[in-house]
Amino acid sequence: MNYHASSVGATRYVGERTPRKEDGRLLTGRGQFTDDIQLPGMLHIAFVRSPVARGRIVSIDMGVAREMPGVQAIYTQADLAAIPVQMLSFFFTPIESPVTLLADGRVACVGDPVCMVIAESRAQAEDAAALIELEIDEETPLVTIADAKTGALVHPDKDDNIAAEMGDEDMLEEAIQPLLDKAPHVVTHTIRHQRIAQSPMECRACVASPEGSGEMTVWMGCQSPHLAARYVAHALGMPQESIRVIAKDVGGGFGLKNIPWREEVAVVVAARLFGRPLKWIEDRFEALTASSHAREQEVTLTIGLDDEGKLLAGWSDYACNNGAWPMGEDANIAVHMFMWPAYKLPAYGFVTRGWYTNTMGLGGYRGPWAMESLIRETTLDKAARKMGVDPVELRRKNLIYLPDQPVTSNMGIEVTDITPGECLEKLVANVDIAAFRREQAEARKEGRYLGMGIATYIEPTGSAGAMQPMTGETVQLRIEPTGKIVAMLSTHSQGHGTATTMAQVIADRLGVAYEDISIFEGDSAIGAFSPGAAGSRQGVIAGGATWKATEMLAEKVKAVAAHLSNASVDAVTIDGGMVHVEGAPEMSRSLKELAEIAYGEPARLPEGMASGLEAQFRYQPPPMTMTSAAHCCVVEVDAETGFVKILRWVSAEDCGTVINPGVVEGQIAGGLAQAIGQVLLEDMPYDARGNPLAATFKDYLMPTISDVPDFEYLHANTPSQTIGGMRGVGEGGAIIGPPTLVNAIADALAPFGELGGEAGEVTLPLTPSRILDVIEQRNVSGHQAPAEKAVAAPVAEEVPAETVAVSPETEPAPATASIDGDWDMTLKAPMGGQTFLAHFDTEGTSLSGYLSAPEGRQEFSGGTFEDGRMKFEVKVDKPMKVTLKYDLQATADSITGKCKMGMFGTAKVNAVRA
Amino acid sequence: MKPAPFDYARPTNVAEACQILAEAGGGATVIAGGQTLMPLLNLRMSQPFILVDINGIADLKGVSRIDGGTRVGPATRQAEALRDSTLAQHLPALVTALGHVGHYQTRNRGTVGGSVSLGEPAAEMPAAAVALGASIEITSAQGTRMVKAEDFYIGPYMTVLEPEDLVTGIVYPDWPDGHVVLFREVAQRTGDFALVGMVGALVLEGGKVARAGIAWFGMGPTPIKARQAEAALIGKALAEIDPDAVAALAVADTAPFDDHHASAEYRRTVGKRIFARTLREALDLRSAA
C-alpha cells in the first residue's frame, strides 16, 4: 500500500514532522498528571513495607501509630481481605504465586507492603508509618537465580522455585548436540544481565474516588485506562462499567505501568472500604526499591557454524529472576520465539525458566524479550572474531532478505515481509566501514582504542487477536456542525504522541487542517477497549483504524457533496477543509456547510443515508507485524580508566509508513538511551541479605545528556500489510541498542582479549572496573561470576531445602491400568497454567478422546497407548495455529509428561482422575 | 518521601545561632544550602528536632582576604565562589574543584561550607580543604576554635563537629601566584561524586618543589592527604621527579572501598594513573615554560 498513490487532499501530513498536539499543555505546566488531582475530602496513603527479605510476620503493633495526628485508618491484609481480589497477569490469567495486596502472614522481599496508613496528608501518613512496629521472624533469603536452584521454597505451598518453565531438555541430546558435534566451528557465549529499575520520571500514582453505589472513578498512572479499568473490574469481580479510569498525562511507563499492581489495587479496595477519595503517590525510594523490576537474567547460547560461516544449529539455556511476586510468572518464551526469525538457522532448541527469589517481582520493561538480540548478536560477533571473518559478512550469510520470503522460522513463525538484510545493506551503504577500520588501526598505534559494533534484528509489533488483551483498536470520528473534526480514541500516550500522529492521519486522509482536529483519549469512558501502549502497537493498529475510519468519513462527505451537486462521487475532492467538485468551482462548499446540512437538513441527503457526518471503525490487523533494523555504533574506550565514550550511532530501521519522523525517531532515541544505560550505567543490585542497593538516583545511574551521542537515522519505509502500512517502533531501540553497543566495546577491546574472558561470560553493566578486567587481563573489578560464587548455606527452617534444578522424572509405571475416562489435566503454558477436562478412550494401542474447556472442545484421534505411554496430537487455532504434541506416561491414578507446543516450546502436563 | 516534623529557626547572627544550637542539646541541625541535607531529611535519614537556617546570617557569606590567606564564609553559594575574583586569583585549585561540585542548579543553592562540613568522602570540597591546608573555624556558645581540615574528617559524613558547633569560616592559606594546580576526577556522569579524584597544589622555587599539598577524594572513608607523595616531591627538581613512583606513594596512603560502581582495586589502579598523569602534565607544562 502506498499512501501517496491514494492521496485525498493536496496537503500531506503523513510523513511530516508535524509539531505535537501534546506539547502546548505540557510545556506550559498545564498537563494533568495523577498527582495534580485534588478532591474534596481526599486522604493520603503511605505503605509500611518489609525491611527484611523473607520471614514470618510475628506481630504488627499499630498502637502508637493510630494515635498520630491526622491518621484516619491503618489497614492490614486482614482488613483488605473483606473485598476478595484475584491478581492477574498482563494476559488476564491468574497470578500463580499466592500474591495478596498486602503481606499475608509472610513477607517475601524487602519492600513487600505490609500495612497501609490513611491520613490527612502524605507527611502525616509517613509519620505514622514510621511508628508501626513490625516483628518478623527473619529467614535466610534467596537472592540470586543460583540461590533459587538450591534454596528453600520461596512460596512454601509450591512444588519448587521454578515460577515458569518451557523448552525441551531432551532435544539437546537428540537433535542439537549431534549437529554441534559435526560443526567445524562452535561458539558459546554467556550474558548475565543486571536488574533494571524502569524508572519512568513520574512514579506510580493512583487516586480512587468512590461514587454512587459501587461506582468508582480512578486516576492512575497507567499505559491504558481501558486496560486498567478492565483489570480492576476483573480483579475485584465488578462490572467494567462501574470503574472509570482516567489517565490524561502519564510521565512515562516503559512496561512498568502495563497493569495496575498491588498498591494501585489496594488503593481502590481501600477507597471502597473507607468510602473516601484516597491518593497514593509513590515516592522515588519506593519506586526504586518496591516497584516491580526487570531484566535480571542469565543466558548461555551455543551456535555451530560451517566453514563458510553458515549457521547449523543453536542451543540456549535461559533463566530469569521472577522475584517473589512477579506481575505474571515468566520464563520469557518470547526470547526463543524471536531469537531466529531474521536468520537462517535450521535447528534450535532451548530450556527456559523463571525462578522465584526473595527479591522484588519481575515486571515489564520495553522489549521484555530483548535478550534474544543481545545474546544472538554478541555471539555472532564473537564467532566472527574467532573465525577471522567480517561480522557484516557473517550476517550476510545468514540473514533473511525479502527474496527469501515467505519462510518459517525454526520456532514456527512465518515471516513474509521482514527486511533485516535490507536494513543492514542500507546501513553499510551509509557507514564507511573500511575507512573506520583504517582509522581504528591508526588509533591503536597511538594507544587509542576505537571499536565498531553492528547488530541486526526483527521485532514483533502490533500483536492482535492471538492472546488477551492484545487486540484491535476502535476509532470514532465525526465532523461537527462547526466543520471541526473530533476523534475519540482508545489510545494512550505516556509520551508517544498518539494525539499528534492520529490527527496527522485524519488530516491527511480527510483533507482538513491538522489544527481543526481535536483528539480525545486517555479515559476509559472514551472509545472502546484497547491495551494502549504495550507491544509497540498503537501506531500500527490505532493508525490503521484511524486511517480507515477517516476514509469512511471522507467517502460519506463525498457522497453528500456529490448528491447535493448532482455530480459523480469521483469528481469530488476534499482539501483544506473545502469540498470541491471537479469542473464546477462554484459548487465548492466548506465542510461546515456540508456538516450543517448533514446534521440539520437530513432531507437533503441521499435517500437512506444516515444523518450526520460520523464514522466508526474497529481495526483487527494481521496477528503480528514485524519491524526490522540494523544499527551501528562507534566507541572509544579509554584504556587508562576503562571509560567508554560513544562517538557515533547510526540507525537503519524499517518501520514501514512513518507517520511522523519526529515521533518515530523519538521512540528510537528513547530506547537507545535506555540501552546505553543498561550497558554502561544502570544497576539495581541486591546484597546477600536481599537488600536493594540502589535506593536513590545517586546510586541508580541513568544516562544524562552527556552520556548520549547524537543519533543518525535512516528510514527504509517498506509498507507493512496493515492499513496504512505502519510497523511498530516503540521498543526497538531498547532491543537492538544493547548488542550494538556491547559489540562496539568488544571490538575496541579485541587487542586485549575477549570481553568476558575466554569463558565468554559478559556481565552487565560494563562498568569501568569490568572494562579494565579485559584491558589488564586480571580481576580488577573483583567480580566473580555467580556460577563460581559459594552458594548460600541452606536455611535451617521448617521448609525443607530441595534441589529443584531438574524436575525429578517420574518412574515409568506398570502400564496395565486403564486410562479410559475423564481426567483433570493441567498444562503449564507460558501465559499461565491451563486446566481442562481430558477424556481418553483406548482400543488396543490406539488412543482417541477430547480435551474440553469452557472456551471449547477439541477432539483427537490417531494417538497411541503402549506400556503406559500415551502419544497424541491436538490441533488448535487459538491463540495461534499450533499442533500440540502430547507425550505422557500414565499410571492408574495419575498422568505426567510433556506437551510440545510448536513455537511455544514444551510445557509440563499433569493429570489426575476427575 | 517527606521529612519528619521539625521546628525551624532563622537566626540573624552567629551568637543567636550558637545559642539555639546550645539550647537544642544535640537535637539541632544546621542548614545552609541544603543540597546534601535536604535529601537526608526527605529520606528521614536525618531527623532533627530543630533546623537552624544560617542563610539569614550576613557574616557567614562572602569571600574576604585576611592576613596570609583567604576566608570563605560557609554560607557562600558555590556558584558565587566559582565566579569570585579573589578565589580565582589566590585559590585556583579550589575554583577548579568547585566547577565539578554537583550541577548548575545545586551550585546555585549549595554552599562551600555545607560541602566542607558534611564530609562526603567522594566530594571535591573536603579534599580541596585538606589539600590546600585549610582550617575550619568552629564557633559554639563556648567560643571559637580552629581545626585543620586534615584533622576535621573522621569518617564518612563524620567530622569533629559537636552538635552545638557551627562552622563560621573556612580559612585557606595563601598559595603564591603562579603555583601549579593539580586536579583530576573520574566520575561516571557529569556532576556525580567521584569514583576517584585528586586535587592539590605545588609551589616551585628555583626549579624545585618548595611546597606541596595534595589530597584524594573517593579513596577512603574521608578525604585523604597524600602525605608520602608530598614528602617525596618537596625539595625535588622537576627533572628528578618520577610521576609514577610518586603516584605509587600517593596510593599507598589510601584506603578505598568496593561498591557497585567501582572496586577498591579499580580505585587504586586508576587513582595511581590519574595521579601520575596529572603530575606529569603539570610538570611538563612547567618545564616547557
Add this chain to the structure above:
Amino acid sequence: MSEHKIDLTVNGHRHSATVEARTSLGEFLREGLGYTGTHLACEHGVCGACTVRVDGVAMRSCLMLAVQANGSEITTVEGLAKPDGTLHRVQQALKDNFGLQCGFCTPGVAITLATVLEDNPSATTEEMETAMSGHICRCTGYQGIRRAIRQLAGEAA
C-alpha cells in the same frame, strides 16, 4: 513542628500562606498554591524535574523549604510563556525539536534553559548542555533537547 507565615511572589502573583517547616518549596507550590506544573520526581535533588527560578536563580524546589522562600520571587513553568500564550523561546525550541515526550521532566528543563539564557542571552551550546546535565529525561534520549539547545544558541539544530 512549627508553622510559619510566608509571603512570596510566584509568576508575578503575590501569595501569603502558613506553612509547616518541613514542607518543601516544590510541595508548597503544587499543593499549597496550585502551581502543579512543577513536578516532584525524586525529592532528593538528582533528577531536576522540580527546578524553579528563585530570585533569578534556577534551583531544585525539592531541596529548599517553603519557609526559606519567604520574601522570594519565584518563576515556575507556568510563568514562562507570555500572558497572551506566546511561548517562551525555550518552550518554542523544545516544541520545534520534539524535545519532550511524556512531559514530566520538561518543566524543570525549560526553567533551567530559560534561566541560563536570562543570565546570558548568547549562552553557548556547551553552557546550556552543561546546565542540562542536571536533568534526567527518560523518554527522549536528549536528542530533541540537544537540538533545541542548538537552535537557542543560533546553530543549526
